[in-house]
Every structure is written in structure tokens, then in C-alpha cells.
Amino acid sequence: xxxxxxxxxxxxxxxxxxxxxxxxxxxxxxxxxxxxxxxxxxxxxxxxxxxxxxxxxxxxxxxxxxxxxxxxxxxxxxxxxxxxxxxxxxxxxxxxxxxxxxxxxxxxxxxxxxxxxxxxxxxxxxxxxxxxxxxxxxxxxxxxxxxxxxxxxxxxxxxxxxxxxxxxxxxxxxxxxxxxxxxxxxxxxxxxxxxxxxxxxxxxxxxxxxxxxxxxxxxxxxxxxxxxxxxxxxxxxxxxxxxxxxxxxxxxxxxxxxxxxxxxxxxxxxxxxxxxxxxxxxxxxxxxxxxxxxxxxxxxxxxxxxxxxxxxxxxxxxxxxxxxxxxxxxxxxxxxxxxxxxxxxxxxxxxxxxxxxxxxxxxxxxxxxxxxxxxxxxxxxxxxxxxxxxxxxxxxxxxxxxxxxxxxxxxxxxxxxxxxxxxxxxxxxxxxxxxxxxxxxxxxxxxxxxxxxxxxxxxxxxxxxxx
Numbered sequence: 276x277x278x279x280x281x282x283x284x285x286x287x288x289x290x291x292x293x294x295x296x297x298x299x300x301x302x303x304x305x306x307x308x309x310x311x312x313x314x315x316x317x318x319x320x321x322x323x324x325x326x327x328x329x330x331x332x333x334x335x336x337x338x339x340x341x342x343x344x345x346x347x348x349x350x351x352x353x354x355x356x357x358x359x360x361x362x363x364x365x366x367x368x369x370x371x372x373x374x375x376x377x378x379x380x381x382x383x384x385x386x387x388x389x390x391x392x393x394x395x396x397x398x399x400x401x402x403x404x405x406x407x408x409x410x411x412x413x414x415x416x417x418x419x420x421x422x423x424x425x426x427x428x429x430x431x432x433x434x435x436x437x438x439x440x441x442x443x444x445x446x447x448x449x450x451x452x453x454x455x456x457x458x459x460x461x462x463x464x465x466x467x468x469x470x471x472x473x474x475x476x477x478x479x480x481x482x483x484x485x486x487x488x489x490x491x492x493x494x495x496x497x498x499x500x501x502x503x504x505x506x507x508x509x510x511x512x513x514x515x516x517x518x519x520x521x522x523x524x525x526x527x528x529x530x531x532x533x534x535x536x537x538x539x540x541x542x543x544x545x546x547x548x549x550x551x552x553x554x555x556x557x558x559x560x561x562x563x564x565x566x567x568x569x570x571x572x573x574x575x576x577x578x579x580x581x582x583x584x585x586x587x588x589x590x591x592x593x594x595x596x597x598x599x600x601x602x603x604x605x606x607x608x609x610x611x612x613x614x615x616x617x618x619x620x621x622x623x624x625x626x627x628x629x630x631x632x633x634x635x636x637x638x639x640x641x642x643x644x645x646x647x648x649x650x651x652x653x654x655x656x657x658x659x660x661x662x663x664x665x666x667x668x669x670x671x672x673x674x675x676x677x678x679x680x681x682x683x684x685x686x687x688x689x690x691x692x693x694x695x696x697x698x699x700x701x702x703x704x705x706x707x708x709x710x711x712x713x714x715x716x717x718x719x720x721x722x723x724x725x726x727x728x729x730x731x732x733x734x735x736x737x738x739x740x741x742x
Contacts, residue, residue, distance in 0.1 A: 283399075287380050327351075334372065349427045353466065375494075377713060378489075446629060455517070496519065519621060567704070
């Protein structure tokens with residue numbers, strides 16, 4: 276069965292992610308857009324995974340076979356660049372063949388709408404309902420080009436130009452930063468060096484070659500996948516490391532001392548930079564699994580705070596409806612004002628560098644300032660493969676007999692709109708949540724000390740594994 280999860284359809288290559296299934300999904304997408312839009316025009320992008328280019332061609336051939344004008348990006352495409360192209364050209368939407376941060380065995384399809392953000396659950400449910408409802412119509416890419424139904428494009432020059440204008444590039448012409456960029460074998464490739472071209476910044480790229488195995492790790496910027504970057508930061512003299520995931524919409528950063536700046540901290544820094552340095556205004560969005568530090572900043576500046584389930588589609592919806600300064604997930608997807616309602620890991624990393632330039636401080640000095648003002652927050656997460664038969668049992672038990680105390684701390688609040696989150700009397704918290712894209716249980720914890728955060732995580736893990 277083909278099911279769309281938190282951010283599109285993901286499946287194992289040659290098991291469920293096959294050319295036949297890609298055709299079925301593409302036909303359903305074509306049926307949806309032809310039903311909803313008069314003369315739809317769509318863009319197709321793809322990542323660096325095994326056969327992504329061919330799968331993307333298949334999508335394009337089916338859409339063109341249904342009379343939809345297709346713009347086919349003729350290079351591996353960062354997700355934010357595809358969304359930028361949608362907005363700039365006022366297209367009906369787009370399709371990206373990518374499994375984002377998932378293991379190398381996976382591939383997937385993301386659907387983007389005319390507002391340049393992810394399709395919401397109502398749209399993906401309707402697309403699911405169209406699968407196998409009509410005969411697959413397909414023409415070759417060559418025929419589509421000849422009929423004017425397919426055009427090969429490369430939006431990268433315009434995308435790079437836009438990001439250079441979004442940032443205050445003049446700051447980087449005055450300050451010489453040494454930046455390490457790990458693109459995790461993904462679509463980030465040479466974009467950051469191109470954005471910083473003509474400045475005093477010196478960029479060193481890591482893992483910028485195509486490797487469908489991603490060096491044996493998941494292309495996800497979380498600590499266990501970033502050890503090479505951490506070691507390099509400790510041994511060599513860099514001012515900042517920027518790490519992007521497989522389709523360059525997620526980010527994490529690393530300090531010169533090798534300490535990882537997790538996604539929640541990055542979002543907090545972005546909010547402070549946009550507020551204090553760029554003097555922008557607006558509300559703030561965080562997902563249920565993101566840091567309490569965001570809440571502290573919102574309280575201090577009297578900002579409207581929104582909390583959503585995990586999935587950037589919920590943040591994107593708010594970015595369209597409300598005046599949002601910034602919003603993000605703990606997984607590293609962050610969106611900002613005056614752009615698109617979508618994540619951009621490359622821009623986010625460069626905004627941290629811009630913050631350093633604005634303040635004329637190192638990232639360590641800036642983070643020390645933030646900790647003095649708002650306190651210390653230590654965040655940990657562990658993903659565990661969890662037996663299917665235990666999933667319902669675990670969450671039924673947590674709902675029917677919720678914890679009243681955890682590690683001698685009283686539970687003061689329970690949130691259950693995405694997983695189950697226990698908030699304790701000292702502001703620490705523990706969250707149990709099933710992944711929307713992989714068959715795993717995620718356990719998250721945060722506390723004011725590293726030791727207690729780890730103890731909370733261990734408590735949650737032991738409970739889940741010993742039912």
C-alpha cells in the first residue's frame with residue numbers, strides 16, 4: 276500500500292519504490308492537479324540517490340502524458356531551490372524525487388504546492404485516493420520536449436542570486452571567515468561557495484561527491500552522523516561548520532570547539548538574529564519536539580508562539596496564514612520570513628554566519644550570551660526500531676496510565692497532539708513519538724543539565740523496551 280507520511284511518500288528502492296509504483300503515484304498526482312487547476316504547470320526535481328534522475332524522468336513523462344507542462348531541472352536539486360522556482364514562476368506545484376534524510380535504501384516523492392511549500396495532509400489523502408483510479412498515461416521525455424510539454428531548466432543562477440540578496444553579503448566582504456560545509460553527499464553540492472563568492476570567506480567542502488550509499492550513514496544532520504565534522508572542527512581552525520541533509524532543507528551547525536549546535540539552538544539563534552540584528556517582527560512556530568528555549572525567547576520578547584505536530588507542512592500553513600518571523604522542527608528544518616514557506620538548510624546556516632558578522636562575535640561568544648540570558652537547555656534524542664505489536668500497547672498504556680512522576684520530578688503537563696509529551700516541574704520533558712517516515716519509535720528529552728536529559732532518555736527507553 277502506498278501511504279504518504281510526514282513529508283511525502285517514502286519506500287525502499289526495488290521493494291515498494293519501483294518504476295511501476297512511481298507511475299501509479301505520478302498518475303494520481305496528475306489527476307489531482309488536472310482536477311484542481313486549469314492548465315497546470317509543474318517543476319520536477321531530484322536528489323543524488325540511486326536512480327533518482329530516472330525516477331524523476333518517469334514522473335515527468337507521466338505528467339506530460341496527462342497534458343501537464345513540466346519544467347525538468349537538469350541537475351540534482353535542493354528542495355528549497357525547487358520551491359523557489361515554483362514561487363518565482365507562479366507554477367501550480369512541483370514534485371521532488373527524494374527521500375531526504377532517510378537511509379540510502381529509500382527513495383521518495385515530495386509534493387509541493389503553488390505556494391512553494393509542502394502539500395498538507397488533506398491534499399496527500401486526496402492524491403492517495405486517486406491511485407489506480409485511472410489508466411496511466413505516459414509519453415517519452417523526448418516526445419514531451421518536442422510537443423512543448425517538457426522544458427529542461429537550471430534555476431541555480433537565479434536561486435543563488437536571490438540568496439545573495441537575502442543576506443547582507445557586504446558583511447562577508449569585510450570579515451574573513453573559514454567555513455566547513457558538509458553536504459552529506461547530497462544536493463547542497465557547491466551552492467554555499469557560490470553564494471559566498473567574491474567575499475573574504477573561505478569554504479571547505481566535505482562529502483560533496485555523489486555517493487548513493489552516503490558513506491554508510493544516513494544523510495541526516497544529527498550527532499551520530501556528524502562525527503567526522505566534529506573531529507575536523509576540533510583539529511582545524513574553522514569559525515563554523517554547516518551540515519545539510521540529503522536534499523539540503525535541514526541543517527545543523529558545529530562550533531570551533533567541536534560542540535554541535537542542534538536544530539533547536541539554531542532556530543533560537545535565527546529568531547534572535549532576525550529580531551535584534553535585522554529588526555524584523557512576527558510570530559514564532561515550534562513543533563512539539565523542539566526546545567523550551569524557543570518558548571523562553573517568545574516570552575521575553577512578547578512574541579506570539581505557535582506549537583504544532585512534527586512536520587513542516589504545519590509550519591508552512593501558519594507561514595501562509597499568519598505573520599511568522601521564523602519556524603522550525605527539531606530535525607533541522609527551519610523557515611524564515613520574506614522567503615518561501617519552506618525549509619532551506621543552506622540559507623539557515625548562512626544566517627548564523629551573518630549573525631556572527633553583525634555582532635562581531637564568535638559563535639561560542641554568542642551562545643554564551645544566550646545561555647546567560649535564557650538558561651542552559653540540553654536536548655537528546657534516540658531512534659529505536661520498535662516492534663509493530665508493541666506500538667499500540669505502548670501508547671495505550673501511556674494514555675490510560677500516564678506517569679505522575681518521572682525520576683522524582685512531578686509531571687505538570689501532558690501534551691498528546693503528536694505522540695505523548697510529559698512536561699516536568701523543572702521545565703524538563705520527555706516525549707514518545709512514532710516516526711512519520713520510518714518504522715521507528717523516537718524518544719526525546721530535554722533538561723537544564725546534560726546528565727538529567729540523558730537520564731530522562733534512558734528512563735523512556737527502558738520503559739518502552741520492557742513492556
